[in-house]
Amino acid sequence: MERALVLFAHGARAASWALPFQRLREITAAARPEVAVSLAFLELMTPSLPDEVAALAARGVREVTIVPVFLGQGGHLLRDLPALLERLRTDYPGVRFASVPAVGEDPGVLAAMAAYCAGALPD
Amino acid sequence: MERALVLFAHGARAASWALPFQRLREITAAARPEVAVSLAFLELMTPSLPDEVAALAARGVREVTIVPVFLGQGGHLLRDLPALLERLRTDYPGVRFASVPAVGEDPGVLAAMAAYCAGALPD
Numbered sequence: 001m002e003r004a005l006v007l008f009a010h011g012a013r014a015a016s017w018a019l020p021f022q023r024l025r026e027i028t029a030a031a032r033p034e035v036a037v038s039l040a041f042l043e044l045m046t047p048s049l050p051d052e053v054a055a056l057a058a059r060g061v062r063e064v065t066i067v068p069v070f071l072g073q074g075g076h077l078l079r080d081l082p083a084l085l086e087r088l089r090t091d092y093p094g095v096r097f098a099s100v101p102a103v104g105e106d107p108g109v110l111a112a113m114a115a116y117c118a119g120a121l122p123d
Numbered sequence: 124m125e126r127a128l129v130l131f132a133h134g135a136r137a138a139s140w141a142l143p144f145q146r147l148r149e150i151t152a153a154a155r156p157e158v159a160v161s162l163a164f165l166e167l168m169t170p171s172l173p174d175e176v177a178a179l180a181a182r183g184v185r186e187v188t189i190v191p192v193f194l195g196q197g198g199h200l201l202r203d204l205p206a207l208l209e210r211l212r213t214d215y216p217g218v219r220f221a222s223v224p225a226v227g228e229d230p231g232v233l234a235a236m237a238a239y240c241a242g243a244l245p246d
Contacts, residue, residue: 012197
């Protein structure tokens with residue numbers, strides 16, 4: 001696999017926090033069997049994004065697309081992720097990096113969340 | 124309106140962070156026009172959950188359902204939200220409070236996020 005999707009999440013102290021992200025990775029990987037789909041975390045959980053990219057590059061991956069699994073676009077995506085990306089592009093000149101808007105910006109995700117919220121209160 | 128849905132999110136320093144949550148509130152409110160739908164934040168943004176509940180109780184709301192708009196179930200939902208809820212139940216004995224699992228636990232939300240992630244990389 002020369003191409004990879006990295007689902008980039010915040011991380012937390014509680015191990016249980018990662019469960020929905022692991023399910024998300026499994027569902028995404030099933031939808032794109034020809035692509036390497038992995039998780040990476042900003043903090044508190046492993047692997048970090050640089051460690052995950054190092055592992056992918058060592059396996060011969062030459063194209064990495066990063067999907068921020070965040071709801072809002074705060075300092076982590078406005079500053080931390082661009083800084084990480086700049087560093088990765090310097091460290092891996094043979095790898096092409098791309099990133100997309102946060103999952104919380106997607107209309108389909110917003111519609112699914114709204115359906116869940118609206119259903120949280122019985123009629 | 125005697126019933127309320129409160130979408131409870133983390134909060135952030137960047138004002139832009141709140142935009143998807145505001146859209147989520149609007150879509151949810153359109154789906155449940157007979158219910159008061161509002162946002163409240165754990166930190167860094169206003170209103171806080173206690174301030175929002177105070178405003179709702181003052182308007183005569185007697186049933187409040189809290190939907191955590193979080194992806195993972197970490198310390199904020201395992202400890203902070205239960206502590207807030209316990210305090211609210213003490214402070215407002217005439218109001219019935221309920222809470223549901225985080226939006227990130229919902230299969231429909233996970234499916235929508237996976238579709239977005241899978242589509243982030245062109246074929």
